[in-house]
Amino acid sequence: MAGKDYYDTLGVTRDSSKEEIRKAYKKLAKKYHPDLNKDDSSAEKKFKEINEAAAILSDDTKRQQFDQYGSESFKQGGRSSANYSNFDFSSFGGNFDDIFDHLGDIFGGSFGGRSSQKRSQRRGHDLQAEIEITLDEVAKGTKKVLQIRKNEKCSDCEGKGGTGLESCSNCHGSGSIRDARRTPFGIFQTTSPCRTCAGSGEVIRNVCGGCKGNGMVKSEKKLEVDIPEGIENGSRLRLSDEGEAGYRGGPSGDLYVIVHVKPHEIFERHDEDIYLEVPISIVEASLGDKIEVPTLDGKASLKIPAGTQSETIFKMKGKGLPYLHSYGEGDQLVKVIVQTPEKLSKKQKKLVEELGKELGDKVEPSKSFFKKFF
Numbered sequence: 001m002a003g004k005d006y007y008d009t010l011g012v013t014r015d016s017s018k019e020e021i022r023k024a025y026k027k028l029a030k031k032y033h034p035d036l037n038k039d040d041s042s043a044e045k046k047f048k049e050i051n052e053a054a055a056i057l058s059d060d061t062k063r064q065q066f067d068q069y070g071s072e073s074f075k076q077g078g079r080s081s082a083n084y085s086n087f088d089f090s091s092f093g094g095n096f097d098d099i100f101d102h103l104g105d106i107f108g109g110s111f112g113g114r115s116s117q118k119r120s121q122r123r124g125h126d127l128q129a130e131i132e133i134t135l136d137e138v139a140k141g142t143k144k145v146l147q148i149r150k151n152e153k154c155s156d157c158e159g160k161g162g163t164g165l166e167s168c169s170n171c172h173g174s175g176s177i178r179d180a181r182r183t184p185f186g187i188f189q190t191t192s193p194c195r196t197c198a199g200s201g202e203v204i205r206n207v208c209g210g211c212k213g214n215g216m217v218k219s220e221k222k223l224e225v226d227i228p229e230g231i232e233n234g235s236r237l238r239l240s241d242e243g244e245a246g247y248r249g250g251p252s253g254d255l256y257v258i259v260h261v262k263p264h265e266i267f268e269r270h271d272e273d274i275y276l277e278v279p280i281s282i283v284e285a286s287l288g289d290k291i292e293v294p295t296l297d298g299k300a301s302l303k304i305p306a307g308t309q310s311e312t313i314f315k316m317k318g319k320g321l322p323y324l325h326s327y328g329e330g331d332q333l334v335k336v337i338v339q340t341p342e343k344l345s346k347k348q349k350k351l352v353e354e355l356g357k358e359l360g361d362k363v364e365p366s367k368s369f370f371k372k373f374f
């Protein structure tokens with residue numbers, strides 16, 4: 001077959017079901033989404049290919065066409081096959097879970113049910129909230145309760161705004177009013193939204209008392225937000241349909257939750273790795289020791305080998321944060337800082353001096369270092 005193999009692109013077979021194709025697409029789209037692969041230009045290309053393949057294979061007719069004639073058959077219509085970013089994913093069955101907003105463009109929440117939307121309806125506004133979590137919560141994932149004041153669907157009229165929807169007599173159902181004005185330059189015609197029906201072309205005969213006809217009432221809502229482990233500072237989670245209710249029963253907006261991660265007192269985050277500085281004594285560094293260090297999972301022991309230099313970094317495997325998009329964990333990196341004693345008693349001073357004599361040159365590394373050159 002000439003051209004591309006869309007099945008190959010999605011890693012599925014010719015007899016894969018729609019559901020299997022959808023799953024394969026979702027997985028790949030997450031992996032190659034340009035927002036998640038900012039430094040990788042090949043990811044964007046791959047992402048486009050995945051979208052193109054999904055657009056064809058999710059559509060029964062197109063899939064059949066592809067099976068018979070191959071990908072070349074789609075170019076004859078003169079339509080570019082590259083841009084499928086807006087194709088209708090509802091053909092996949094629509095309702096995806098709350099996934100990261102990175103995917104918002106392609107899985108956009110507003111496509112569902114648009115065709116059945118009445119003219120007087122409007123989609124509700126999106127809302128935004130912020131949540132602060134600790135690094136410990138990042139490590140294990142957490143749930144947070146948000147209290148949000150927003151417009152919710154009026155329960156008296158189920159969001160319809162009342163009963164008896166009829167065509168607006170003022171604008172004859174067009175939603176706009178034309179106005180012709182005679183001026184020295186000729187007749188100017190302007191069009192403005194009809195005030196009687198707010199541009200919708202429809203009016204409600206029996207307006208609902210609970211919401212005064214707009215189908216929404218202000219209320220306070222408690223929402224539990226699931227925050228996945230390994231989440232990055234500044235991430236934006238999308239909770240579909242948790243924004244404001246739509247006007248007169250229109251679809252709800254989405255709620256975006258921005259997650260801030262509080263800086264930790266001692267740990268520093270480097271992607272999935274945790275970085276920590278730990279002081280050790282000159283004795284521990286010289287003779288070696290087993291020390292206890294804090295981790296996100298409680299205390300753990302770390303072996304310091306004899307003769308450890310200051311600022312050596314030890315890796316504690318798997319003690320970092322879980323990866324957000326795959327299995328496994330990062331590491332904890334421990335930088336040991338050898339502390340030189342600041343105040344010595346007479347006896348201690350004597351002992352160090354003795355040690356110095358015993359070590360000879362070794363006590364002054366600069367001497368042995370420069371010996372190589374001079």
Ligand SMILES: [Zn+2]
Nearest residue numbers: 168171194197
């Ligand atoms: Zn009107």
Ligand SMILES: [Zn+2]
Nearest residue numbers: 154157208211
């Ligand atoms: Zn109402």
